[in-house]
Amino acid sequence: MDFIKALGYLAVASRMKRLTDRFMRGGSQAYKSLGIDFEPRLFTVFYLIYTQDSPLSISEIASSLKISHPAVIQTTQMLIKKGLIKSFQDSQDRRIRRLAITGKGKELVNFLIPIWNDFETATSELFEKADVDMLDIIKRIEARLDEEDVGNRIINRIKQRQYNSVEILDYMPEYKEYFQKLNYEWLEKYFQVEDLDKKILLNPEEQIIKEGGFVLFARMEEKVVGTTAILKRDEKTYEIAKMAVTEKAQGMQVGRKLTKEAVARAKEKGAKKLILKTDNRLRAAVNLYRTFGFKVTQTESTASGKYERERFGIQMKLDL
Amino acid sequence: MDFIKALGYLAVASRMKRLTDRFMRGGSQAYKSLGIDFEPRLFTVFYLIYTQDSPLSISEIASSLKISHPAVIQTTQMLIKKGLIKSFQDSQDRRIRRLAITGKGKELVNFLIPIWNDFETATSELFEKADVDMLDIIKRIEARLDEEDVGNRIINRIKQRQYNSVEILDYMPEYKEYFQKLNYEWLEKYFQVEDLDKKILLNPEEQIIKEGGFVLFARMEEKVVGTTAILKRDEKTYEIAKMAVTEKAQGMQVGRKLTKEAVARAKEKGAKKLILKTDNRLRAAVNLYRTFGFKVTQTESTASGKYERERFGIQMKLDL
């Protein structure tokens, strides 16, 4: 019974690895059973050095083979120990060590060429029998990965799902405590909770909504994980403030969705300008706002807000 | 510039490895960037334990996943350290350690299931975009490898080529010295060169050919690498003797080709029986003869030949 096989695409990488291991082992098995003092892993580096007319440097080899330079160093050390290549310092640039094939190396190549030819035909025949054009397949997959690597593909998909699962809700009295709690959570961590904070957080209805602003909540899987306020400054100007996302939900696009909704609400109300105050040290937040088109308008030297923390803060603006 | 790409099937294993590494790295990248304390290499073992109703043993896991049991031990140790699984001794068999998921483990699975789902869709979408049915491809290649692994495919091809490159030549006076030299080479190594040996090796024309026998030589890439004699015992009986293959060419099917030709020559001459004397300790030789159908007819206890060494020797016979 083969569990990995049953997992389908969930374990396709493991299956590819298992298959690759089989191929690599096949090569060393062949050398060993023929009593040849050579290993498959030496092949690419050795053959590259052999084919090149002028001696190559470590990093030239690494980039040609798309492997790390320590891998090249380890391989070349082994080849030098076997006497198949030699190294010498570059005459112009003393950082560079150049690698060239030796007489013994050339001899071995001549001996190995027919054997490598057998390697090649044996493999290509195997793929032919399996009715698989492996080179073309690898080429096509690599091309896709050059566009976007596996990690990013997965991350983007996860983020998209998380983003979709977040609901933005209007102010409801029963969520009032979250407005306070979520803001205290991070204010206490980074700054002090000042009197003006307390006043607004305790009385959002009075301080924000009655003044023509909004309070929004973000809910994810039945839990309130974020909040923000949109304060009305004047008919044409609104301000995003008191945005807070609980630590567990950070990185899950909650802030993005709250900001998106805040922008939409301000537009609806006929605002021409949306401003916000934040701290240059909160990189994630600043970058998030930037992606919406917010620009920094004031830095600490020019700011003169109501909060103590604003001497480290910045102001940002978005024209609607 | 991508040298490996240019090598085609000669480096297809390296390219597969490079591609696989990219996939494996993608997974850990995704977990890391989401701040999840989990690794791709834990997945198969963890998921297998999760899906199974009754706790599995180390070796059950190893065989289900087709990996070595030390790999399972290492993985489970890490999972235990993370508190995701627990282990306990089997009640019947005290050698067996059974592994079961913990409450914390189940919690993590529930959290990870949607993420694993994203892994799966991201990968399958990637392959779809590359127009590659990877699962089917792996299946087809694995099926071929189950028939014959990569190592054997290569070795067989090399042996076939070597076999084809060996020429069998009739006796020529200028090769006379090789008949002596090649035989001394191994006789001196395993036994003593006895007087009867010397007489025959010095005078093959007189001792073998004039008596109605043959001497054959094997040539590989312009070098004489092997020899054998076919002695005429009587009208219906010939004997293969003095077969020698130089050490460097051993394992290259030279002996096989010499034997094949010897059998053909004896048949041509109308022989009904081909015999030979060898030593039970020379396993490669005895096995070679066996593949031609030779059967052991006498062992040391019954043998009474002319040679000192025959008290360790055997006689073999092939009916033509």
Added chain:
DNA sequence: TATAATTACGTAAGTGATTACATAATTGTT
């Protein structure tokens, strides 16, 4: 023309698997 940035190489440690070997417990055989 200092100094900062970049490049080339080297070393160390980690990764995720393997093979080889050891030991304890169980099962099979005479």
Added chain:
DNA sequence: AACAATTATGTAATCACTTACGTAATTATA
């Protein structure tokens, strides 16, 4: 019942890479 063979697990060493970090040499820049 005694011993051999097999099975289950564990440990050590190895493999073929990687990432992370350090240093020296060169090049770019203010």
